[in-house]
Amino acid sequence: MTLRRSLLILTAAVSLAACNAAAVKTAASKLLGPSASPAVKPAAGAPQIWLTLVSRGIKFPMTQISQRDGVTIYASKDGAQVFLRNGILIGTRGFGRDLMSADAPSPATLRAGSPHQRSYYDLDGTDTTIRHVFTCKVERDAAAGNAIAEACAADIGTIRNQYWFDSAGSVSKSRQWVSQGVGYAAVERKDG
Amino acid sequence: MTRSKYLVLCGLCGAFALPAQAEMRPSLSFSGVTGLIDMPSGDQQSDGTLSVVKSQFGPIGRTTLSFQITPRLSGSFRYSSVKDWFNPPEDGITTYSDRSFDLRYQLTSEGRYVPAITVGLQDIIGTGVQSGEYIAATKTFGDRVKVTAGLGWGRYGSYGSIGSPFGTRPTVDFGEGGTLRTGQWFRGEMAPFAGIEWKVNEQWAVKAEYSSDAYVEEAENRATFERNSPFNFGVEYTTKTNMRLGLYSLYGSKIGFSVQLALDPKQNPRGGSRGPGPLPVTASAAAKSWGPNWVNDRGAQTAMRDQTQAILKRDGITIESMAINANRVHLRIRNTKIANAPQAIGRTARALSATMPASVSSFEIVAMAQGVPLSNVVIRRADLEALEFAPGADLTMDQRVQILPVAAALPEGAIRTDGLYPRFNWGLTPYVATSLFDPGKPLQANIGLRLTARYDIAPGWVFSTSIAKPLYEGIERSTFPSNSKLPHVRSDSNLYTINGDPAVERLTLAWYAKPAPELYTRVTVGYLERMYGGISGEVLWQQPDKPYALGAEVNYVKQRDYDQLFGFRDYSIVTGHISGYYSFGGGYHAQLDVGRYLAGDYGATLALDREFANGIKVGAFATLTDVPFDTFGEGSFDKGIRISLPMSFFTGAQTQKVSKLTLRPLLRDGGARLSVDGRLYDTVRTYQESDLDAAWGRFWR
Numbered sequence: 041m042t043l044r045r046s047l048l049i050l051t052a053a054v055s056l057a058a059c060n061a062a063a064v065k066t067a068a069s070k071l072l073g074p075s076a077s078p079a080v081k082p083a084a085g086a087p088q089i090w091l092t093l094v095s096r097g098i099k100f101p102m103t104q105i106s107q108r109d110g111v112t113i114y115a116s117k118d119g120a121q122v123f124l125r126n127g128i129l130i131g132t133r134g135f136g137r138d139l140m141s142a143d144a145p146s147p148a149t150l151r152a153g154s155p156h157q158r159s160y161y162d163l164d165g166t167d168t169t170i171r172h173v174f175t176c177k178v179e180r181d182a183a184a185g186n187a188i189a190e191a192c193a194a195d196i197g198t199i200r201n202q203y204w205f206d207s208a209g210s211v212s213k214s215r216q217w218v219s220q221g222v223g224y225a226a227v228e229r230k231d232g
Numbered sequence: 233m234t235r236s237k238y239l240v241l242c243g244l245c246g247a248f249a250l251p252a253q254a255e256m257r258p259s260l261s262f263s264g265v266t267g268l269i270d271m272p273s274g275d276q277q278s279d280g281t282l283s284v285v286k287s288q289f290g291p292i293g294r295t296t297l298s299f300q301i302t303p304r305l306s307g308s309f310r311y312s313s314v315k316d317w318f319n320p321p322e323d324g325i326t327t328y329s330d331r332s333f334d335l336r337y338q339l340t341s342e343g344r345y346v347p348a349i350t351v352g353l354q355d356i357i358g359t360g361v362q363s364g365e366y367i368a369a370t371k372t373f374g375d376r377v378k379v380t381a382g383l384g385w386g387r388y389g390s391y392g393s394i395g396s397p398f399g400t401r402p403t404v405d406f407g408e409g410g411t412l413r414t415g416q417w418f419r420g421e422m423a424p425f426a427g428i429e430w431k432v433n434e435q436w437a438v439k440a441e442y443s444s445d446a447y448v449e450e451a452e453n454r455a456t457f458e459r460n461s462p463f464n465f466g467v468e469y470t471t472k473t474n475m476r477l478g479l480y481s482l483y484g485s486k487i488g489f490s491v492q493l494a495l496d497p498k499q500n501p502r503g504g505s506r507g508p509g510p511l512p513v514t515a516s517a518a519a520k521s522w523g524p525n526w527v528n529d530r531g532a533q534t535a536m537r538d539q540t541q542a543i544l545k546r547d548g549i550t551i552e553s554m555a556i557n558a559n560r561v562h563l564r565i566r567n568t569k570i571a572n573a574p575q576a577i578g579r580t581a582r583a584l585s586a587t588m589p590a591s592v593s594s595f596e597i598v599a600m601a602q603g604v605p606l607s608n609v610v611i612r613r614a615d616l617e618a619l620e621f622a623p624g625a626d627l628t629m630d631q632r633v634q635i636l637p638v639a640a641a642l643p644e645g646a647i648r649t650d651g652l653y654p655r656f657n658w659g660l661t662p663y664v665a666t667s668l669f670d671p672g673k674p675l676q677a678n679i680g681l682r683l684t685a686r687y688d689i690a691p692g693w694v695f696s697t698s699i700a701k702p703l704y705e706g707i708e709r710s711t712f713p714s715n716s717k718l719p720h721v722r723s724d725s726n727l728y729t730i731n732g733d734p735a736v737e738r739l740t741l742a743w744y745a746k747p748a749p750e751l752y753t754r755v756t757v758g759y760l761e762r763m764y765g766g767i768s769g770e771v772l773w774q775q776p777d778k779p780y781a782l783g784a785e786v787n788y789v790k791q792r793d794y795d796q797l798f799g800f801r802d803y804s805i806v807t808g809h810i811s812g813y814y815s816f817g818g819g820y821h822a823q824l825d826v827g828r829y830l831a832g833d834y835g836a837t838l839a840l841d842r843e844f845a846n847g848i849k850v851g852a853f854a855t856l857t858d859v860p861f862d863t864f865g866e867g868s869f870d871k872g873i874r875i876s877l878p879m880s881f882f883t884g885a886q887t888q889k890v891s892k893l894t895l896r897p898l899l900r901d902g903g904a905r906l907s908v909d910g911r912l913y914d915t916v917r918t919y920q921e922s923d924l925d926a927a928w929g930r931f932w933r
Contacts, residue, residue, distance in 0.1 A: 079508055079511040079546070080512070106512035108617075111620075111621045113509075120508065120509060123621060130623075133510065133933065134506065136884075137500070137503040138933070140625075140929070140932060140933070141624060159623055159624070161624050161626075162504075163504060163930065165496070165497055165499045165500035165504075165846060166280075166848075167572060167845040167929045168845060
């Protein structure tokens with residue numbers, strides 16, 4: 041009759057799962073928790089950005105740790121990362137439901153105002169890759185400082201990315217969708 | 233419909249798109265299946281959902297574990313109890329307790345006009361007290377109202393019958409239980425039931441139903457409660473964490489409550505895995521220079537290994553050995569922290585890109601367990617560089633890597649890491665041991681401390697022990713000692729629990745080896761488990777690229793003394809099995825064991841599991857042997873449910889800890905197997921192609 045583990049443990053584990061979802065918000069100011077140690081120490085004086093996770097209401101600096109094949113990787117102090125290709129977000133690591141990869145438009149496509157398709161790849165809870173294909177059109181956002189807005193629709197809903205370009209034609213500021221679990225990330229160059 | 237409105241609205245206000253929260257999540261009934269209050273519905277849970285429902289009204293209590301086996305098929309295991317059933321008491325007991333098992337199949341999922349229709353069979357192999365069949369249809373109106381109507385037989389046809397279209401329900405002598413009663417299905421009185429659920433808002437829902445269950449035995453024959461009305465009403469509250477709490481008025485006389493917990497493996501409670509991002513891939517053009525003659529320079533090679541190890545340490549990866557030539561590196565690693573195997577391989581590959589000379593174009597990463605190599609994952613350095621930022625890179629990478637067999641012998645010139653052996657680890661953890669379903673006391677528990685220690689003497693040689701010391705002993709001597717007609721190979725389990733203070737649960741010396749690239753062996757000697765000691769030998773044949781494996785195990789064991797120290801009882805036996813393992817794809821796995829069991833009975837065990845790449849596993853097993861059902865006793869044959877829940881799924885942290893649960897309605901002596909630690913298949917399969925493919929999404933994490 042004796043069983044080493046029981047329904048009780050399962051119940052506990054299930055309720056643990058339930059509790060943890062609530063705990064995310066309170067731990068939000070620290071993305072990864074105390075035990076995290078980053079993969080790379082950035083070089084002194086490396087370029088920095090501000091990253092804001094809009095739905096979590098947290099903002100933190102990230103420092104460039106790598107640049108290869110036109111993609112720049114920035115890392116936070118606790119090791120979370122974003123991948124930007126010419127300012128366009130193509131990946132995150134350590135944010136929860138991460139953007140694993142993306143088929144994203146180039147800044148030129150956006151500035152030209154061309155309609156396009158883009159794909160976001162993320163992982164569901166079973167670690168299965170899910171591809172979300174969005175159909176997008178590009179419009180001027182006069183109300184938001186003449187930003188270029190990318191309005192996209194897919195079966196999971198609609199999103200709206202915004203990009204602000206500097207005089208040299210580079211993305212200086214943006215607000216880009218990451219995933220259903222993370223929401224929007226706002227990216228800004230950090231001066232100095 | 234409002235879903236799209238909601239999203240458009242959000243699009244306009246610039247907020248972010250949300251998953252389809254506005255839909256009505258199918259709720260669970262008092263019986264723990266998808267349903268209304270006491271009646272089932274036509275809905276199903278989301279594929280793979282594991283749920284637990286605890287409910288109680290008046291004398292009736294139920295605890296139900298359910299699993300959505302496929303998108304249309306679900307199964308439930310239920311423990312139910314009825315107070316004041318025995319009057320006068322029998323053997324000092326007044327409460328009747330019973331276990332039952334249900335299967336439900338959804339014929340149609342809900343469409344624009346078509347309702348969701350489900351056929352259910354309740355209590356199909358138990359004693360049949362709970363048995364009933366139903367067909368239920370559920371349709372959603374708008375996004376806040378669900379209406380259910382159905383027809384029931386058996387229990388569900390016992391009130392307000394409208395006839396017996398399929399003939400009378402035969403009475404069945406259930407004997408010891410455990411057999412299917414197909415002859416009863418959909419026979420006898422048929423009665424309609426119906427109900428409605430209104431979702432007031434995201435938190436609150438209100439329900440009303442008309443029940444076709446007369447509670448003939450509980451209310452009429454045994455008067456454990458009064459059934460005054462067929463109408464039930466309830467209100468349910470959903471917490472932010474998807475737990476539902478319900479309060480109900482039942483049958484015009486009782487107040488009831490239920491707690492519903494559901495776990496959907498597709499919904500990670502933490503959103504995803506936490507922890508720092510990886511080391512970015514280093515271009516070979518920017519690779520480290522190690523001088524002109526590193527190929528022959530052991531010192532330079534040792535430095536390469538040490539630098540690689542310094543990077544991997546953070547991820548809990550230990551390099552056991554490294555062999556390198558001008559264009560290939562062969563690295564053997566032990567992964568102690570990251571639960572996802574492809575992620576550990578991906579991190580190792582990136583570290584190699586940072587440390588290897590530019591001419592090394594091929595990375596061979598060999599995962600080790602118990603000192604034995606499992607497979608050789610060959611990654612082209614060029615692919616690593618080309619795909620790091622490519623859309624859908626995991627799939628492309630998965631297609632380009634090779635997974636090859638690997639021999640135990642190291643390649644020529646390999647540099648072993650010094651100081652890995654001998655190695656000592658130990659841990660002291662609290663534990664809870666439970667005793668379930670004892671007729672007198674269905675739930676009892678011991679709480680104590682468990683000391684585990686492991687000494688790796690040399691590669692493949694492991695000395696280990698586990699000692700438990702109960703601090704609180706809630707489990708009492710059972711007032712129903714085993715009456716088994718077979719040798720008491722398992723049914724005296726209670727005696728072991730109450731006498732083991734402290735208990736040496738395990739004290740073994742194990743030897744793992746790999747005589748051929750696709751052949752694994754294990755020999756374990758000592759006190760193998762809490763009830764048996766002896767010697768156990770196992771062989772496993774597994775090709776990396778095949779979805780199947782074959783194994784054989786032979787054990788000679790002697791039954792241990794109840795005190796679980798070093799003495800033995802008189803019973804000894806040679807037991808063993810031939811095992812076949814097969815992965816059907818899509819996470820469905822089967823295992824068939826044929827052989828001789830602990831009581832000397834011959835037979836076979838079939839286990840079917842649904843597994844997810846995140847490590848959650850849910851399965852069921854059944855054993856038929858040459859022991860006749862009436863000799864076996866209650867339950868007729870051995871069967872149960874097994875569940876694995878990885879801690880990493882719940883915490884998002886990098887840990888390989890897994891909670892395992894095996895639930896048997898009855899533990900008796902027929903079809904019983906030895907429970908030896910370190911069986912080969914579970915360790916070996918993790919790094920073979922079919923398991924790696926399933927989990928490959930995290931290669932780039």
